[in-house]
Amino acid sequence: MEPMTPALAFGLPATALYVLASILVYRQFRGQASPSKATILIPGGLAVIAHALTLYAQLITPQGLLLGLFPVASAVALVGAALVVLSSLLRPFQWVSALVFPFAAATIPAALWLHTGYVAHPLEHGIGMHVLLSIVAYAVLALSACQAVLLWVQHRQLKDGHIRGVMRLFPPIQMMESMLFDALWLGECLLTLAILFGFLYVDDLFAQHLVHKTVLTLVSWVIFAVLLFGRHLRGWRGLTAVRFTLAGFAVLLVAFFGTQLVLEVILRR
Structure with a gap:
């Protein structure tokens, strides 16, 4: 049995945390309540940290950066999720998480398991x-x-x-x-x-x-x-x-x- 890679070790918890945050946001919406900051900051913030570690382990290789279709989509999703988490501290931007968190959760498995043959290059x-x-x-x-x-x-x-x-x-x-x-x-x-x-x-x-x-x-x-x-x-x-x-x-x-x-x-x- 092959050992779990760092990207996979961080990617699975990141996906689970995004899914959890999405469920909590949708449940609050169904209960006619605006998503609380705690809902965004705790599972969402932890998901962003784990997602960042996943991309660090995945994108940075001895040959250079792996900037294929799915890794870049995952990177865009990471930045978007991080902006949602940070902006929730300043402005009522939490509802966008209902769109961003599920997308971020989907990009991590795609980046981990869908390979297009893109070769890493030094930049x-x-x-x-x-x-x-x-x-x-x-x-x-x-x-x-x-x-x-x-x-x-x-x-x-x-x-x-x-x-x-x-x-x-x-x-x-x-x-x-x-x-x-x-x-x-x-x-x-x-x-x-x-x-x-x-x-x-x-x-x-x-x-x-x-x-x-x-x-x-x-x-x-x-x-x-x-x-x-x-x-x-x-x-x-x-x-x-x-x-x-x-x-x-x-x-x-x-x-x-x-x-x-x-x-x-x-x-x-």
């Missing part, structure tokens, strides 16, 4: 910063997309004449929109830095395996920029903000994960 400092900023930007903008979905549900229910179910526990629409744009500004700034580091340190950003990713990322950046300037100059809000946010994130999702899926799973490059 120079500048390229490493590009990768790190990209992962954090993806995570922040993914949280923005989650926030936009919840805001869309609020608007739909308000249009129907009343807020019902768990949505009655959510903050007012004005606060939801404010938090959405705070996250969008942060995500756009991080994405801008990631793109700049890419242009500075990647030798051929428009190489065959990067051209689609580069173009789509720039398109996503433009969509978010238009929304943020529209908010500043024209006061855009509500469903307009939701549509732009989801469109920008959908393009960004295809930019990396769609491209990597084709390269690693279909083309086996």
Whole structure:
């Protein structure tokens, strides 16, 4: 019997803790109560720590960093879960955990057992910063997309004449929109830095395996920029903000994960 690897030793508890945190959040929602900070901080915080140790053991190899499709998805989920845990200390952001924690729980087994043949590579400092900023930007903008979905549900229910179910526990629409744009500004700034580091340190950003990713990322950046300037100059809000946010994130999702899926799973490059 082969000994358990460190990634597996930390990954299994991390998955279980994410599942536990998700169950606790959903149970509180069903009981018409807003998720408590303890629910987020204790099992969620422990899950984030175990998840970080899992990725450390999995991504860092003697050959370099293993940045395949599923490990990067797991890294994005880790950053998103960590942001949810930390933000719950400052602002009422706990409900997004109902979307983030289950996703994080699913990415850990995928990263552990689904192998696409991606080979680890050493990364120079500048390229490493590009990768790190990209992962954090993806995570922040993914949280923005989650926030936009919840805001869309609020608007739909308000249009129907009343807020019902768990949505009655959510903050007012004005606060939801404010938090959405705070996250969008942060995500756009991080994405801008990631793109700049890419242009500075990647030798051929428009190489065959990067051209689609580069173009789509720039398109996503433009969509978010238009929304943020529209908010500043024209006061855009509500469903307009939701549509732009989801469109920008959908393009960004295809930019990396769609491209990597084709390269690693279909083309086996």
